[in-house]
Amino acid sequence: MNIANYYVKEAWKGVRRNAGASAASAALILAALLVMGLLLMARAGLAGVSHYLHAQLEIKVYVEEGIDSARVADILAEQPFVASASLQTGEQLLEQLQSFFAGKPYLLEAFRDGALPDAVVLVLKEAEDMEFAAQELSRMDGIQQVVYPQELAQQLVYWSGLLQSAGLAVLAFLLALAFMIVFLAIRLALYQRSKEIRLKLLLGARAGHVRGQFLLEGAVVGLAGGAGAALVLSALGLAVKRRLTEAYGEILSLDGPAIVVLALLVALAGPILAAAASYAAVRKRIRDA
């Protein structure tokens, strides 16, 4: 236990001795892990949003100019896949937008100036009918545009996939950079303290203990970066979840405890990454005979 205490103290002294390098390493680890956490959170959250959108039964149909929207609503109500049909006038839509843009009247002005078209709002019997219904409605004369949530969901999935790929590339780059920075910082520390290391070994220290000291140094730096990323991630995740839930209800599949667990995993990833980099740095430099 005395030896463990000694090397923990030595590791902490080492971090303080190379404060600049330690801070840079921690910052880079924070950035990398924050990106990782955001990607994971987005992936998990979007799955819920996509599911929510896929479960929606409502579809909006915009009719061509000059056609009686109310008559179209009556016709569409008789379609076998439609449960109900109603008319949403341009004025009604403007009222909805007023509550959406509450506190930002300047955003609403653009909609006031133009005439918003009427829309026929259909509620389908089954969510699975959505694609078929959209195709059928698009082929009908007099229908200008069909808007349905699943189309948005498909676009969401497409763009999120692109974002994930780009995000993974950025993440891989940041993780590699963070690994390299810690590796170099520990190598620098080894070089700066080569006399001290040699002396400790001459005085009877185990090589494994001396290596362990540097692994601990790396882990401390990694924990600082990981903890920082975890804090930012938790705050961001919980804030976004609160806003989305207030606006749309429980559409995210990621709940509060899951966000916290994810943040903790990110925090743990920090010392693991940094300790691995430290191990690579000291592996062949401090040996037992």
Place this chain on the structure above:
Amino acid sequence: MTAAAMIAAEGLRVRYGGRTVLEDVALRLERGEFAYLIGRSGSGKSTLLSLLYRELVEFEGSLEVAGRPLRDYPRHELRRRIGVVFQSYELLEDKTVFENIAMAGEVRGMASGPLRQEIPTLLKRVGLDGRERDYPAQLSGGEQQRVAIVRALIGKPELLLADEPTGNLDAQTASGVLGLLRELQRETGMAMLVVTHSRELLDAFPATAWEIDEGKVRKHEYRELLR
């Protein structure tokens, strides 16, 4: 049954760089014995010491420490049984006298309490009372060497190796340091092997000497040295 010798070398041979540094060396240092290792520069004195504290590991022949083959020792275990004092003191400039000495105890797992008691006592013994908080740069060469001696003693080693401990010191200081080593050796009963090439010190503190010449060893009894 007699106790095993502290150092027992037989047929010891060391080659590196294509050169035979030690050739068929036979040497024996008993427990509690003080002896010198003497010889010209490059004769192999430091090589033998390097073997003993496992800085150098390749050798042929037999070499035992405290009755156990050197090759059987894990390096850290051997070094905890041996104290080493170097010509260049090997103190860390950014640590205080106390911290330099304490490091030797800490790597052995000694608790801070006993170290805080033992270090001031030893410093007082070597004439450095109250100097715990000084840094090496604030000490003279002789004082630094005394700190190095205390550091070597902190783990209560059975054997102390001193590699030219007075090499960087003036004659008067060198005599003081060697005298201190002799006194400490008598007080603690540890075996001690001191490397030196100073004739004056041999005359001042006569003892058995092992002379290395062209890789071979010859033993001189102290009476012979006085002649």
